[in-house]
Amino acid sequence: MSDRIFGGIGLVLAIIYAWAAAGIQESFLTDEVGPKVFPWIIAVILGLSSVWFLLKPDPDPEWPSWGRIAEIGLAALVLAIYAEALPVFGFLLPTALASGYLTWRLGSRPLESVVIGVLTALGIYLIFRSLLGLSLPREGLELAIDAFFSTIGDLFGNEPATAPQGD
């Protein structure tokens, strides 16, 4: 049954794809084939394989319970909120919350989760920002850490190794 639904979705996808490809504006300067043909070929393959799923479906996979599916959906939602929160709140707070949530759902005890979340966020920031100088979203807390490291760097006079340059 799953494969049949999948085939149905695939077929709709193929039709939308072919329709969208038909809507591509051709420029006056075009080659023999043009920008539409290859997408159409792809749509045909999508469509044919979807028809195959409709006709000869595989046995159903073992779907998890609805609770578990909700679990996965919720995790995706948390990650989506995390993506939106990063530029607004900086790196550390959202990362600590998101990784804390994930580890809690993966079986850590609540208090443990808080600790793991904070440590994950701090660890990643220290390695990827303070050590490797990657550009990460920064707000008050992050700027304070960077300032701290650049002070240390100044004290020892070899800043490039420890203090990332501002970006």
Next chain:
Amino acid sequence: MELLGNLGDGFLIALTWENLFLALMGCFLGTIMGALPGLGPSNGVAILIPLAFTLGLGATPSLILLTSVYYGAMYGGRISSILLNIPGDEPAMMTCLDGYPMAQAGRAGEALALSGIASFVGAFFATWGLVLLAPQLVKVALLFGPAEYFALFTLAFATLGGIAATNQAKSAFAAALGLGLAMIGVDTQTGVPRLTFGEVHLYDGIDFLIAIVGLFALSEVFVFLEHRGTDRDISTKPPTAVGRIVPSWSLIRFCIPTMGRTTVLGFIAGVLPGAGASLGSFISYSMEKRLVDKDKTFGTGDPRGVAAPEAGNNAAAGGALVPMLALGVPGSGTTAVLLAVLLALNITPGPLLFTQNPDVVWGLIAALFIGNVMLLAMNIPMVSLFTRVLLVPPRILMPVVAMISFVGIYGISGSPFELLMMVGFGLLGWVLRKLDVPLVPVILGTLLGNEMEVNFRRAVEISNGDYSVLVGSPLAIGLWTVAIVGFVLPIVVGGRIKRRMPMARDEESAISD
């Protein structure tokens, strides 16, 4: 002798402190990733690409880092196979068969050391094979025109499912999905936007790195959420004690013929399209079993049963680099990810790579030799350190994987839109894996889609709109024939082979090696 000269130049490039350090880091990280169940060579390399990219490493250093991770993961996969009876990655599943019984008999250390040596033998000679074979293949590839390239790309997709594929319609669907995603964005030849639905973010196309990290790394997190607390939860098994680490010389000598044979076999399996490291280790094990298992000791802790698949899968890992470097067409999931590395660095792999960027190719090959020696040195005395890594439970590891994925993609894009897309790909990856749709063709499609279309259009353009040019040369016809046979054959014999591979129905099979 030109070959040795090239190789010498390569060593000059690879032997800088920076590159040596990167190789060391790569080997170390790779071994850890290979050892951890849930992280394999393809997703391990996947989460590191954006990082290597944003760190501003040059082409050769990035490649050295990431191929070291690739080789390292191939070594590391055996550790959890032997100690936990859980393959750290798919190619290591055959190592469970004799490795775990050896560990139960108190010989875990010996099994680890022996498999480390077998891995070294396999990878070392396969790298020599790469040195000798790739330049020859380049000579053939220089004869290719656009039509032949188009046929070659089709061949890569047709055979990607491998001989053990069960449902070719799903492979075809996955390939079309990937190609379809690649079409999104401004058409490179006419400059018109395609399939963007007016979304300005999509004009540049979907960055394949986002698709790779989402499909490979993030979907793994969802799989762990799904399986938590069930019998498929792997966090509850206690690891076995390691015991004596240095194997006796007689034990090694006992396994030498096995290693020799399986190295050759694994290398061939790696070079051929549609085989890859998983099949390399499977064939190696089955052949050795048939050949030398006179007392029926295979499966009960026979050291040769540990050496065979390890030499086989590491040789196949080296062999798989041959078509990737020489033709620009990868034959397996991990080499597809390595291709992504090259493309992200604006290097087009293929025959011209050898003439235009010989420093990249030979520097990389030299780095493989160096990495191999490092891995051997690391894996024998330090193996107990790596076994400690297995004590990190997935509930801590997987959030870290997710967060590092975000860090990497944020580094290259800096906007939430791309991150949201990555989450979407993560969910898509989970659903596709549930439905047994392979993910590797999706990745390969997003990587090669534009290149494939360009060759298609160029071929037809040159012949003034005559589509028969696509089958217009003997070489092209040959490639089409192999493609069709490669696509149809698994339908006939695929089920039989798949049934013989243990745990082949496991979730891991969605990300084949």
